[in-house]
Amino acid sequence: MRADAKRNYDRIVEVAREVFREQGYDASLDEVAKRAGVGPGTLYRHFPQRENLLDAIMQSWVDRVTEAADKALAHEGPDRELLLDWFQEYVALISQHKGGPAKITSAMGDPDSPIITKCQVLAEANQRVIDRLRQGGALREDIETLQVCRLVGGIATVADQGDLDAPAVRPMLEVVADGLLR
Amino acid sequence: MRADAKRNYDRIVEVAREVFREQGYDASLDEVAKRAGVGPGTLYRHFPQRENLLDAIMQSWVDRVTEAADKALAHEGPDRELLLDWFQEYVALISQHKGGPAKITSAMGDPDSPIITKCQVLAEANQRVIDRLRQGGALREDIETLQVCRLVGGIATVADQGDLDAPAVRPMLEVVADGLLR
DNA sequence: GACGATACGGAGATAGTCTCCGTTTAGCAA
DNA sequence: TTGCTAAACGGAGACTATCTCCGTATCGTC
Known part of the structure; x- marks a missing residue:
């Protein structure tokens, strides 16, 4: 170049x-x-494409994603807290700019998306957290981790579109966390 | 006129x-x-505004919403089934056209939206179902019904944007239902 | 310093939203 | 019927955004 x-x-x-x-x-x-x-x-x-630009912007973002997952995994305490902390981080990470949650979440299921590599980093980070809970037998087995991303991504999307703040999002994340834990 | x-x-x-x-x-x-x-x-x-047109289109839609809630309430069987049936109807109702779930769900929290009256019909229908379960003591108390609309709307939104079909949506609705029931 | 490959940038094609205003029409009253 | 006026029409065009094409400029090398 x-x-x-x-x-x-x-x-x-x-x-x-x-x-x-x-x-x-x-x-x-x-x-x-x-x-x-x-x-x-x-x-x-x-x-x-617009998304190629987004992809470039997200270059530095991937480090923060893995860091956040590391931090969540280092958490000592109840599984519910661990999961909720991670979910909150997850929402914060994809809500960097308006429209982001929808874009990132829908790109997750699209192999041709220009930001797919970034989404995979996020999916893998989530996978690590989920695996840790699964190994402890704390999580229901009948749900894919991609669906977990979609659930949390869906909450982030409506929060983004409705201008909700973190305290308003919290109870929704609790419902999902409680629905996942057993 | x-x-x-x-x-x-x-x-x-x-x-x-x-x-x-x-x-x-x-x-x-x-x-x-x-x-x-x-x-x-x-x-x-x-x-x-574009939404005024959407509002007019939805005129016939409100009848189907109340019908669907009536049907759900008439349901004889476990609470979980009732809730899940209702959620599936809910998703189907707001997924009539592409972009609908996001539009309707974000309009729910905006008193100035041109489609607010339609959203209220939907919110009230949801309220009736939730109230019925609450009266039976089957539902957690610490969550507003608007948040329930957002949770299910969020799932519908990601499903809409990712072209997911009903069977793919089901497990996500189950997680939310299980998280809400106690 | 000359040359070829690489990159620049802006004019303009295309497409969508929305408005303004001259023209037309419906509906009523004489 | 005819005439009138308020109501409604519709399309030209202003505005904004996306994206391309290609003549021009610049880099880096020989």
């Missing part, structure tokens, strides 16, 4: 992170290009 | 129902106008 190309690439990602945080995932891409000081052509050459 | 106005109004609603079913809730409104044989101006005068 040529030096000027890399410079523009990085600058676009940086600006996009800012704009998406301000205006949500639906922000205008031409606006991103303008703020980054490049033409729309340049933006679309680097990122043919 | 003048006769020609009513004629156009009805025709737009009829066509919109068809187009939304075909193309989802994001379908072009100019396309609806074209198919209805009216100018865009006419459509936007009758329905200033």
Whole structure:
């Protein structure tokens, strides 16, 4: 990659992170290009689809995901607390910008999504937490971990669309956690 | 309302129902106008916002909602079955067209939404089912019924966005039902 | 310093939303 | 019937966003 190309690439990602945080995932891409000081052509050459840009933005995000899972697994205490803490982290992680929960959760089941690798990191993190509980025999067996992602993702999605805060989300996560534990 | 106005109004609603079913809730409104044989101006005068049109489409829908709740309440059998049957109906009702679950669920918490009256019918139907279970002492007390709507709406939303069918949705509804029952 | 590959960027095609306003029509009253 | 007015129509076009094409500029190498 040529030096000027890399410079523009990085600058676009940086600006996009800012704009998406301000205006949500639906922000205008031409606006991103303008703020980054490049033409729309340049933006679309680097990122043919909106989701390619999202994928680049999420590059740094994957580290935080695994960290959060590590932290949850290190938790000493009741299984219910562990699961709830993880769920809250999960919601926070995918709710970084408006529209994110829906995008990430629906990409989870789509192998062709440009952000699929990022989703897999999240799915694997969730898997580790679920496996730990399963090994302790604390969890019902008849549900796939992908469905768990969907359940929690669904809650994050409605919270995102309805502008709910963490305390309002908590009871919904409790219901799901209690439904999963046995 | 003048006769020609009513004629156009009805025709737009009829066509919109068809187009939304075909193309989802994001379908072009100019396309609806074209198919209805009216100018865009006419459509936007009758329905200033997209949701006003959705509200009109849902007029016949409210009857089905109350019917479904009646049917659920008439159910003889375990509470779990009753709740699950109702949840399945609930998901089916709000999944009429693509994008519907998200729209309806987020409108539930927004008093200014043009479709709020329709949402209230749905919320009341849900309330009746929940109340029945609460009276039997079968349900946990620490959760509002609006939250129940959000939980089930969240599942419907991810199912809608991920093109999941009813059998795939079922286990998620079971988790929520089990988490709510005690 | 010259050359080819690579990348830039903006004009413009396409598509959707929504408004404004000149034209038409329904419905009523004379 | 005819004439009138309020109501309704409809389409041109302003505005915004997405995305492409291609002439121009720049990088990096020989």
